[in-house]
Amino acid sequence: MPPQKILDTHIHLWPSTSVSSTDHGWMTAGHMLAKRHGVSDYTSTTTSTSPVQPSGFIYVETDRYLPTPKPSISASSTQDAKVQALKTWANEPLQELKFLRRIVENKPNPGDGFNAGDGALMLGCVIWAPFHTSPLLFNLYLQIAEEVTGPLLWERVVGFRYLLQGKEEGEVERLVKTEDWLSNLLRLREGRKGRGWSFDVGVDAHQDGVAVVEVVADMVGKVRALESSSPEAGNVRFILNHLCKPAISSPANPWPSFPRYTAALSRLGADKNIFMKLSGAFNEFEPGPTPPAVEDILDCLYPYLKHVSRAFKSRVMFGSDWPVCNIGGPMGEQSWELWREVVESWLERKGDGEEDVWWRAGCEAYGIEGLGDGKVQS
Template sequence: MADDFPVIDSHIHLYPESEISTLAWATTENPLAKQHSVCDYKAATVGMHVQGFIFLETDRKHDLEAGAKDGSGWECPLMEVSWLRRIVLGQPKPGEGHDPEDASLCTAYIPWAPIPSGAAVLEKYLAKAEEAAGDSWDRVRGFRYLLQDKPDGTALGDGFIESLQLLGRKGYVFDVGVNQHDRGRIQLEETAEMIDKAHDGVPEEEKVVFILNHLCKPDLTVTDVHKDTSFIAWRTAMFTLSKCSSTYMKLSGLFSEMDDWLRKLDETEIFDAIMPWLSVVLAAFGPSRIMFGSDWPVCTVGVEGAWVKWRAIMERLFYMASLEAEDKKMILSGTALKAYGIKKEQRSEFEFVY
């Protein structure tokens, strides 16, 4: 790499073999339905100057209705919190694929939460999650409830907005997972409306921070970005979403939106193909509000050396945009530390000051 700056990978997933059955998507034919551990991640990023990662919830099975009544529908998500507790506190069970010395790698983790159920239920869940997290609770910097596969209107319900406002009051962020490629522009429009509703009438210091995942999963099969209506709608949404100063974007997840033939090309050819999307996000949000994320191990499906290839694509972006060293540092680590509110004493572990 031309610039060997420290990296905080803002978006990875982990799960042990013993808990595969708790994952909502883990069918027997899914290539990701096997253990993906810290040791596996370290092997995939060896020599890449990764100083930490941010774990994102992995869509564990849950029952919102049961959880609202007695908490029994939250067993699997809370099991995930306990799994992260073992990583952060350096207390692995045999065969889980992490060692005590790996504890500091997990810079922060973002569990699932029952956001649609409203503030009262969310308070109840947070108490249970804190109990499951134990001494790792200070690494919990926000929550996610995937919207990409939920019915239209989910993010605009009164309970959803009420929960987002509670997160803001408590200083937590909300990671936004939507999918324009499969669900169309309505997911982008509802995301903008959700942010407006969550911030309406809220003091600036209590407004929840939104972190958009994977460029909102745009349609990368578009061939004419000047005329294609889906690209134009996505581009318009990026500039609309960026108007909110407490909204950030992850440069992540694009391998999953590519056709098979594109994934197999080298990093220069892939960069040329996706440059219109990367350049829009850079122009809309700027280096201080975009962050590097690998989406490991999802990024590995159909891609040889995926983590290293994505990092090289980012290096190409830096070069083509003529970014200064401080801007590169922000994208590779600083923005994530800022957006997730990583404590100052913890930031020093990553040798980065912004």
């Protein structure tokens, strides 16, 4: 049965002015996604393919271009010099925020790809921040970001993401153990007037090895230990993207790392402030492409979904990963609806928890209020 409400917890957007490798380092010439993907393109996809429409979505940052891994800023520089250097270094992430601001303030530039009122669908934004820098620069960036976003958008910033995928296991482990990284994560507890910001975790167990999921579990343990010294500030909420991107194989040819993967997820799922996104699977099938039929896809996914459901219980949420789902999705531009049908079919097999997956878990994780009664606040 189609859901009555959907919160799509993972979509990406960019205007036609941000489709080169100097806007997104990964967006090389001829890349399938190197064209405008605006709110109007998203809603056109959902309305033309699906009998049920999302009530809203969560925007997730798009890994904008940075000229160097870290900004070159001297500790002896003046405050104004640090601000200017940080703005120059993070120009593209800040351009991303300006684009999002135009959406919520209904002030489109040519090529933005949204219509009047579309901003109401963007119930929350997960934006980028330099968690790998010193707390001084991290906090300075947050001040700059708040200024750039303006009050209307800043109220919709529900969390942050700094991608860990595409890095080797040793690099991820070194990064997330540093005092700077851990301190910046703890800073999230202070956001949203004490309600706290979440942190989206993007790791790739398929390409980078399952050990990165174990490293994340260790990292969370360190964060929880540090939080215990100031329990009144609460706990950081972590939201795992894309099932942690395991290799999706057929039941007849199981992924050799599946036991380690499930063990790591069990560790993470035991923490009530960790959530999992049911998203991104179309790009992880191997050795062949994603099969076109819902039941064939679900047969391959079932062992993964069964374990995720057991480990995270009511903390599993729907996300489409649009438009990235179109790359590995066998239906091309119609892959949003195919993924919705896969999730619907799984929930029918499962027999319970439908509202948790379709909208309730996402609302809890991101602090979106009122979707259940139609009065949305973020």
